[in-house]
Amino acid sequence: MTAGVRVVIALGGNAMTGPDGTATPAAQTEAIxxxxxxxxxxxxxxxxxxxxxxxGPQVGNLLVKNELAAHVVPPVALDWCGAQTQATIGFxxxxxxxxxxxxxxxxxxxxxxxTRTLVSLDDTAFARPSKPIGRYxxxxxxxxxxxxxxxxxxxxxxxxxxxxxxxxxxxxxxAPALLALLGAGYVVVAAGGGGIPVARGADGAxxxxxxxxxxxxxxxxxxxxxxxxxxxxxxxxxxASVGFGTPxxxxxxxxxxxxxxxxxxxxxxxxGSMGPKxxxxxxxxxxxxRHAVITSLERITEAVDGEAGTVVADPAYQTPxxxxxxxx
Amino acid sequence: MTAGVRVVIALGGNAMTGPDGTATPAAQTEAIxxxxxxxxxxxxxxxxxxxxxxxGPQVGNLLVKNELAAHVVPPVALDWCGAQTQATIGFxxxxxxxxxxxxxxxxxxxxxxxTRTLVSLDDTAFARPSKPIGRYxxxxxxxxxxxxxxxxxxxxxxxxxxxxxxxxxxxxxxAPALLALLGAGYVVVAAGGGGIPVARGADGAxxxxxxxxxxxxxxxxxxxxxxxxxxxxxxxxxxASVGFGTPxxxxxxxxxxxxxxxxxxxxxxxxGSMGPKxxxxxxxxxxxxRHAVITSLERITEAVDGEAGTVVADPAYQTPxxxxxxxx
Numbered sequence: 001m002t003a004g005v006r007v008v009i010a011l012g013g014n015a016m017t018g019p020d021g022t023a024t025p026a027a028q029t030e031a032i033x034x035x036x037x038x039x040x041x042x043x044x045x046x047x048x049x050x051x052x053x054x055x056g057p058q059v060g061n062l063l064v065k066n067e068l069a070a071h072v073v074p075p076v077a078l079d080w081c082g083a084q085t086q087a088t089i090g091f092x093x094x095x096x097x098x099x100x101x102x103x104x105x106x107x108x109x110x111x112x113x114x115t116r117t118l119v120s121l122d123d124t125a126f127a128r129p130s131k132p133i134g135r136y137x138x139x140x141x142x143x144x145x146x147x148x149x150x151x152x153x154x155x156x157x158x159x160x161x162x163x164x165x166x167x168x169x170x171x172x173x174x175a176p177a178l179l180a181l182l183g184a185g186y187v188v189v190a191a192g193g194g195g196i197p198v199a200r201g202a203d204g205a206x207x208x209x210x211x212x213x214x215x216x217x218x219x220x221x222x223x224x225x226x227x228x229x230x231x232x233x234x235x236x237x238x239x240a241s242v243g244f245g246t247p248x249x250x251x252x253x254x255x256x257x258x259x260x261x262x263x264x265x266x267x268x269x270x271x272g273s274m275g276p277k278x279x280x281x282x283x284x285x286x287x288x289x290r291h292a293v294i295t296s297l298e299r300i301t302e303a304v305d306g307e308a309g310t311v312v313a314d315p316a317y318q319t320p321x322x323x324x325x326x327x328x
Numbered sequence: 329m330t331a332g333v334r335v336v337i338a339l340g341g342n343a344m345t346g347p348d349g350t351a352t353p354a355a356q357t358e359a360i361x362x363x364x365x366x367x368x369x370x371x372x373x374x375x376x377x378x379x380x381x382x383x384g385p386q387v388g389n390l391l392v393k394n395e396l397a398a399h400v401v402p403p404v405a406l407d408w409c410g411a412q413t414q415a416t417i418g419f420x421x422x423x424x425x426x427x428x429x430x431x432x433x434x435x436x437x438x439x440x441x442x443t444r445t446l447v448s449l450d451d452t453a454f455a456r457p458s459k460p461i462g463r464y465x466x467x468x469x470x471x472x473x474x475x476x477x478x479x480x481x482x483x484x485x486x487x488x489x490x491x492x493x494x495x496x497x498x499x500x501x502x503a504p505a506l507l508a509l510l511g512a513g514y515v516v517v518a519a520g521g522g523g524i525p526v527a528r529g530a531d532g533a534x535x536x537x538x539x540x541x542x543x544x545x546x547x548x549x550x551x552x553x554x555x556x557x558x559x560x561x562x563x564x565x566x567x568a569s570v571g572f573g574t575p576x577x578x579x580x581x582x583x584x585x586x587x588x589x590x591x592x593x594x595x596x597x598x599x600g601s602m603g604p605k606x607x608x609x610x611x612x613x614x615x616x617x618r619h620a621v622i623t624s625l626e627r628i629t630e631a632v633d634g635e636a637g638t639v640v641a642d643p644a645y646q647t648p649x650x651x652x653x654x655x656x
Contacts, residue, residue: 023402024402025402025404025405025408029535061401061402064397064400064401065393065394065396065397065401066393067397068393068396068397068400069392069393069395069396069397072392072396073389073392073393074351074352074353074389076353076416077353079419080353080416083412083415083416083418083419084411084412084415084416086415086442087411087412087414087415087418087442087524088404088408088411088412090411090415090442091407091411091442091444091524091526091536092536094442094444094502094534095444095526095533095534095535095536098533098534099531099532099533099534102532102533109504109505111441111442111502111505111508112441112442113439113440113441113442114414114415114418114419114422114439114440114441114442114517116419116422116423174422174439176437177437177439177509177512177514180439180508180509180512180514181505181508181509183512184505184508184511184512186505186508189442196415196419198419198423203427204427204430205423205426205427205430206422206423206426206427207357207423208419208420208423
């Protein structure tokens with residue numbers, strides 16, 4: 001075990017739903033409990049831990065509610081849906097994590113922050129919505145929503161699916177509050193679902209925008225902003241692989257940044273799934289992180305020490321003089 | 329202007345909706361903007377400010393969505409509904425407050441905390457649900473929901489309405505995190521909707537429970553826990569009144585705790601509206617607060633100084649040696 005480090009753990013949406021992807025409150029609570037057993041072990045390892053998480057299945061549910069109640073209750077945009085999941089997942093994580101820490105005879109303090117992520121209204125993503133979200137619908141039903149201004153795409157046999165803007169995260173606006181809590185010894189849940197996307201209007205004021213920010217890219221930005229040494233991206237496979245799904249598939253273990261950049265440049269990772277995770281890992285290491293790891297939830301304790309999963313590091317990395325100084 | 333004090337401002341649900349009670353996202357955002365113009369002036373007065381808020385109309389909307397989408401998406405209980413509103417109102421408050429502070433040439437930091445409130449499963453409120461929430465329905469439609477285990481009451485001409493448990497708030501579990509943020513100079517939004525109700529099970533672990541905690545009672549508990557000097561309960565009237573709605577109606581200005589206790593004991597305040605506000609004000613002053621004020625949103629700046637609204641104080645109050653010491 002290395003000495004305690006500051007680590008951001010990004011949990012995939014799969015860590016928040018039942019085995020078959022069900023997102024009932026009971027299934028979510030149970031899944032979060034399982035995930036927190038692993039996170040608690042990282043905390044017990046003496047590390048400063050920030051937890052962030054996806055929210056795809058949860059937002060999918062909220063969109064259905066929006067749609068089916070629209071004749072009675074005004075629908076809310078994606079910024080509001082994202083916010084809603086930060087609090088439901090957030091408090092469930094707090095309850096579960098406290099219970100798992102108690103099992104390890106620890107009384108660490110935990111807190112969940114409502115977190116906004118700055119995006120730009122000039123981001124080209126707003127002109128070209130591309131991130132698929134929510135349920136599949138038959139063409140006729142999708143057409144009604146297209147007539148209401150939404151963008152839906154024909155996804156073949158499963159039907160049509162809504163696509164939304166996924167702009168670049170520019171700044172985790174509530175990172176300073178997170179640092180204040182970390183400094184006071186808290187394990188902090190923050191930036192769920194990539195953060196609530198807000199943009200600055202012509203008057204300089206921030207307002208929520210209907211979009212979805214990639215949670216792994218936000219996790220990397222957040223990890224850099226708070227001076228984390230390690231970023232762990234927990235997913236449902238133990239390693240990122242090149243040649244995924246082909247006979248020449250090869251899982252990646254410890255991989256230098258430059259080598260991973262070559263694979264990514266050659267299109268080795270799927271844009272909708274492993275691509276953003278690899279991109280997030282590379283960004284974090286480029287901006288001075290010690291290492292980023294992509295692995296399964298079950299391996300996150302070893303991952304913090306760089307001893308499991310796909311470990312991305314810059315061979316030129318040097319331990320900073322003050323490892324806890326933010327914003328290096 | 330007195331020297332800066334620590335103050336908890338509790339905003340009513342009316343401060344979060346349109347003039348006619350509409351709770352569209354646009355109406356909520358606009359109303360919150362108006363409210364934050366007043367809150368920003370309190371912050372600019374040099375006070376340490378904690379903002380809490382109601383969520384009645386917002387939870388009402390979520391319950392309708394639950395109901396109308398129940399055949400496709402699992403409904404969520406009241407703890408989840410409350411959590412959802414903490415984050416949507418929370419981030420909108422952050423955006424609006426930052427904008428209003430900027431107008432006053434201030435750059436105070438703001439943060440919103442997901443906040444849990446401890447309740448007891450032994451609270452008699454669970455056996456006798458009494459707090460009306462959500463929309464009115466015709467008897468036949470209400471009966472369907474009664475058959476699903478909900479409690480609905482005949483409210484006369486307007487129809488039937490759901491009643492839920494409103495247990496006593498015992499502890500604001502995330503108050504220590506709030507104190508850490510306050511200590512770092514933040515204006516903090518917390519305990520929205522009275523906090524997410526959680527209870528300790530037989531195994532000692534906390535879990536959310538389907539209930540609604542009175543937001544003013546939680547505000548009083550929170551204000552005491554963080555050692556606030558002042559509690560301001562903002563509502564839609566400038567004063568609490570005795571004989572409300574009668575020819576002998578008399579608005580209360582500065583009123584000693586013991587006098588207010590007499591009025592309350594004689595049933596002078598309506599249980600569903602002014603009653604809990606008066607009760608919250610009395611509790612806060614009994615537990616050592618300098619003064620509690622019930623007034624309109626427009627008067628909160630003067631209220632902090634005890635110069636507007638119904639000001640409840642204990643004549644025996646003595647300024648504590650260290651005014652910022654928590655939990656006195």
